[in-house]
Amino acid sequence: MAATGPQVSLTDLPDLSQKQMAFHDSTWFRTHGLDKSLPRPDQVRARCPASDPLRPRSVVKFEEFELAVKFGKHVTTYEAVCLRTVKQMLSNKVPVPEVYGWMVDDKQSICGHLRLIFQALRSARQDPSMQFIGSLSNGPSRDRVLDLQRSSGPWPTVARFHNWLSWLWRRHAPGPDAIADLWRQLLNDSSPIVLTHGDVHQSNIIVSATSPAHLLAIIDWEQSGWYPTYWEYCKTVHTVAEYDEWRSARWIDSVFTPHPDAEEAFDLYTGAIGP
Structure with missing residues (x-):
């Protein structure tokens, strides 16, 4: 019996090599406007408490923008691509947060x-x-x-x-x-x-x-x-x-x-x- 369900096309996946990515078709950009920009890495670091070596990743909230930014040495663009793919294809079956984009820290x-x-x-x-x-x-x-x-x-x-x-x-x-x-x-x-x-x-x-x-x-x-x-x-x-x-x-x-x-x-x- 042939498998049914959504098919993942590799050509449709976001480019993992890009240092910056904004998904303008996402809810955040549709709500706040296509001319808005996501927080830069330096802005995220400025709101982060002193780094804890036992916590290699953290979440910083930008409540005024209705955003939560996950960042850290072990946070990857690969995770963002996976979340976006699951959200687009299986959001009615698999509950995951929506990804609005990413920025790779220049450090x-x-x-x-x-x-x-x-x-x-x-x-x-x-x-x-x-x-x-x-x-x-x-x-x-x-x-x-x-x-x-x-x-x-x-x-x-x-x-x-x-x-x-x-x-x-x-x-x-x-x-x-x-x-x-x-x-x-x-x-x-x-x-x-x-x-x-x-x-x-x-x-x-x-x-x-x-x-x-x-x-x-x-x-x-x-x-x-x-x-x-x-x-x-x-x-x-x-x-x-x-x-x-x-x-x-x-x-x-x-x-x-x-x-x-x-x-x-x-x-x-x-x-x-x-x-």
């Missing part, structure tokens, strides 16, 4: 561009005859994590820099040399020395105000210099709270290669060195 493309930029920055190398950790011109470190220290470089080797960090947090204790440092082994003395921005905070990343957003500039290079390859990642994580989406949604990890061992040591040292 992923921005992070991809940032990764390429910092890969290019890392390609710069020091003169092999003069390796050091410190400012660009072989001066003391200008990193604010370290600038309260009297002896802030430059250091002639990565190992000397790591030994200095290890000594800092123990120096005020009685008999500091007798205190075992279990974190020192987490820092790789063979780490390459690379050109480092030193303050890759969201406020220092300038993107266009128009959509689709694109990266315009990276500013505030006053802490830049030559540091071990893990330093940029650790500093970037250090500048934001754990609940911040830049960190909790792992956007930082999509820009820089994570260094969990170095991060553990970095957190201990920077939290304990003090003035």
